Amino acid sequence: DIQMTQSPSSLSASVGDRVTITCRASQSISSYLNWYQQKPGKAPKLLIYAASSLQSGVPSRFSGSGSGTDFTLTISSLQPEDFATYYCQQSYSGITFGQGTRLEIK
């Protein structure tokens, strides 16, 4: 199984901050990496697919990069509605998710 490890597990930041979340795969997954945002009591929402492609309707302050084993999700200027939990997910071999990164208000 391919293991996905996110860091940090939690993060405190302020509105307007630039934030980066990292996801590392236990083996190379090419660009088969997606990012989701989940708010309490809600289903996850697809933000980024194929490592760097922005899903339709997602604000441009979200961006993704990386390939192989190391990936990042960047939020260029945090907005109040961005405080949530973020998950990465690989589809290179089977499907596995990272453990999540909780983004909290400082």
Place this chain on the structure above:
Amino acid sequence: QVQLQESGPGLVKPSGTLSLTCAVSGGSISSSNWWSWVRQPPGKGLEWIGEIYHSGSTNYNPSLKSRVTISVDKSKNQFSLKLSSVTAADTAVYYCTKTMSVVVVAATADAFDIWGQGTMVTVSS
């Protein structure tokens, strides 16, 4: 716009079988998409359970494969999940999803672009 809605019992007894259905509206389950089940235990992360294509082809999470059956009913435009021999560890919110397949470097990558609202299933006597 495709919408998904999960339904099924919210309480299942230990050693019993969990059965859920996902109704697809706004589109056909026979479109060129895979359909998946994902679950989330309370306060924990996401776990993929398995997927099905309208032809009936399936793929399952190896850790659950011995207990999982996913089926499709094209006449009702829905797909279903059965998880047998449940324990308290199977208590979770269960989501059904639609998979978006994208070509990446001459291969296909999958992302879950549409999710149901989720349904909470508790395993308890």
